[in-house]
Amino acid sequence: MENHYGVANLQTLRLAELEADIDKASERLLSICANDGFFWLEADQDSELGKAIAYLADFNERLFDIEEEEKRRYPFETTGRGLCSGFKAAGTEPGAFGTPDGFELYMVPYNELLIDNYPHELVGPSIVKNEQEKMALHTATYHGVGLLLLNRLSQSLGQPQYQHLASAHDPQVPTTSSLTFLKYPDQQVGNEGGHVSHTDVGTLTFLYTLSPGLQIYHPARDAWEWVEPRRNCLLVNVGDSLALMTDRKLRSSLHRVIPHPSTGGTTRHSFAYFMRPIETAPLRMAGGQVLESVEWHLRKIKVFGAPLEVQTEANGVLLGDRSGGGAAAAFPDGYDAETLMRLVFGFAAKDTGEEGGRCITLEGMLNSTDGRVVLLQEYPPPGSHQSQWHGTATLFGIVGYWMQETLLLYMEYELGVIDDINTTPVQPLV
Ligand SMILES: O=C(O)CCC(=O)C(=O)O
Ligand SMILES: [Fe+2]
Incomplete structure (x- = not known):
């Protein structure tokens, strides 16, 4: 290697x-x-x-x-x-x-x-x-x-x-x-x-x-x-x-x-x-919601450990009717995880006009108490002199198991294969 x-x-x-x-x-x-x-x-x-x-x-x-x-x-x-x-x-x-x-x-x-x-x-x-x-x-x-x-x-x-x-x-x-x-x-x-x-x-x-x-x-x-x-x-x-x-x-x-x-x-x-x-x-999440530490722990560990059939189901949620490839869902030719990361950052960097951070949410992906899971959080505001990679670490941290599907989704959005992803503005961080 x-x-x-x-x-x-x-x-x-x-x-x-x-x-x-x-x-x-x-x-x-x-x-x-x-x-x-x-x-x-x-x-x-x-x-x-x-x-x-x-x-x-x-x-x-x-x-x-x-x-x-x-x-x-x-x-x-x-x-x-x-x-x-x-x-x-x-x-x-x-x-x-x-x-x-x-x-x-x-x-x-x-x-x-x-x-x-x-x-x-x-x-x-x-x-x-x-x-x-x-x-x-x-x-x-x-x-x-x-x-x-x-x-x-x-x-x-x-x-x-x-x-x-x-x-x-x-x-x-x-x-x-x-x-x-x-x-x-x-x-x-x-x-x-x-x-x-x-x-x-x-x-x-x-x-x-x-x-x-x-x-x-x-x-x-x-x-x-x-x-x-x-x-x-x-x-x-x-x-x-x-x-x-x-x-x-x-x-x-x-x-x-x-x-x-x-x-x-x-x-x-x-x-x-x-x-x-x-x-x-109490832990205050990026969007302002407060979770007990144990709840946050259970959510994230479940994301790492979701059984294959749940992931296949999520492929349906995330990628339309694409038949589930499970954990090994293939990237398109020429793309690996790191190329896709760059694509995600490219996408994030283009958003320099935004006020405050943005977060991408998918409803009900996990059986969480409020039915929402933050998948990507981008902060400080795009264009700020501070690092925006920190937010990306949060993306991977939270996404864990879903990371590749999420990146794939972004790529499809970026390439115009799909024309909508659900984005919700969140409070800017102080
Ligand atoms: O095995 C290692 O060196 C790292 C393990 C790790 O990152 C973890 O369990 O969270
Ligand atoms: Fe670790």
Whole structure:
């Protein structure tokens, strides 16, 4: 596979300097979260976080050594509540190229590990049950680091409306947070498998992996860039919920996983602590609507995980009577996802006369409470000096599963094959 991607140049923060708040660590944290949305967090090997990473890296390998049959007893769709527990088999959702994804995952929910008197008992393979206490201990360490980062961000953001970030992550209140273990088995180099382009739904993601494959989208360079794994460093990124809680002062960045040219035939492991708000935390959406964090979480996870027949149905909604190609709905000759992205931006850029942002909505695509799902949100206003790619990340973040069909729809609109798409003006962002 031709490797024409550069390497992302991400900044590093040391946990110890954030704890002591020296060398302007809080200010740097805010600036990184507002610009890149991704950074390295370096942990001393003998710190609590260093020990948590070492334990979970080992656990990750052992978890995926067990028979798949045992993991399949805990499908994430029906295990626990809040779609944050259990197993997803490989190849069940669209991957980075629209063909089936190349990873399996297993989620261990925060609530069952750490909330006192939580009514749902932890279920799962015996390895998970047997190591519940250790996992609880290490998850608490991760959560504590997350709270430290949120407190430092509140401090740097200053204004009163941003002082609640830590309390919206109260460690004793139910949340959709989870420890998530991923395995990309037997990666074949080429345009298949991987993990679809997306933004993370939650607050902060703490990812650890020693295998390449992860890419981050760099808006200014209009390019995907590899993340080169680093030992003893967590890759931290801002998720949608934190972007929403800070009125998008922080950036939730687009990323994906594709097979790296050096990994043909090998297995890739990664694991993450997905820190998410308490279930009842209010999140103000782009259009002004306020959703409870759990509702937002369920919507977005359903978009990632919608069953094939629902997607086929949506092809009908999105593309007239085109017979459903499912996740692998073919692009027309000569178009790939990135060409289509450019087409979308071309379209967006042409709208420079608009006041305020625009959002494209499709009614009732998901069974959501208000019957509408925002598919594309473009902001700040076209023509503004600020980046309009941020809005595009929101497009991919929310669309996830539907991304290719949406792009195809845009292209058809752009080429005049269809003459109408439903656009609804939204409040400009401040
Ligand atoms: O496996 C990876 O490196 C990234 C996984 C990821 O982005 C996710 O699970 O949200
Ligand atoms: Fe992610």
